[in-house]
Ligand SMILES: Nc1ncnc2c1ncn2[C@@H]1O[C@H](COP(=O)(O)OP(=O)(O)OP(=O)(O)O)[C@@H](O)[C@H]1O
């Protein structure tokens with residue numbers, strides 16, 4: 001079975017006492033362990049909504065969603081949190097680093113929360129930061145780092161609990177195009193070397209073209225799902 005399988009997912013938001021807006025229509029997709037893909041489409045097409053459902057931050061209004069054979073759609077918020085922490089690392093456009101913690105402490109935090117010893121978490125954080133080329137920046141605070149460095153710290157943080165999946169929503173949106181390209185290369189490397197499944201949400205077709213498979217949304221409909229040759 002696929003790592004991640006969505007069947008006929010729809011999402012309807014209630015916008016007033018009697019008004020509703022449907023933002024996803026019957027989305028079906030299947031993603032295997034080790035894929036590197038992007039979800040693309042114009043602003044408002046439903047990319048983040050779909051990503052939130054795939055990342056167990058939200059549930060669909062109808063349809064089925066399975067993550068490693070777990071039936072996610074009927075889960076309550078505690079069950080969703082548990083499955084998120086077990087399988088998924090998130091990377092966001094605005095990095096979301098804690099300003100009062102150093103790079104190393106930011107990366108170590110989810111590992112500590114998972115119940116590990118501080119020394120072990122800090123050691124693991126240091127190893128990951130070194131792997132991402134930040135050995136000289138471990139004791140810097142977020143405001144002492146460039147945007148690209150902050151995003152690498154956020155990626156290290158997403159990786160620290162060994163997730164099967166990384167979900168990144170516009171991860172290069174706050175970076176210049178050269179730095180953005182480097183971050184995409186880093187994702188590709190993590191995918192190829194460590195077989196982490198990586199799903200990038202982007203409205204930028206140039207970035208989407210750097211991934212192996214492109215899923216396109218248009219007004220809440222999945223209109224294209226194509227694999228590309230190896231890059
Ligand atoms: N909580 C909500 N309540 C009502 N409507 C919502 C809610 N969240 C999102 N929407 C609407 O759903 C549609 C899809 O939003 P979504 O954030 O998924 O788009 P997107 O493709 O990620 O756009 P962008 O590229 O601008 O980030 C939009 O029209 C948005 O206004």
Ligand SMILES: [Mg+2]
Nearest residue numbers: 047048049169
């Ligand atoms: Mg979005």
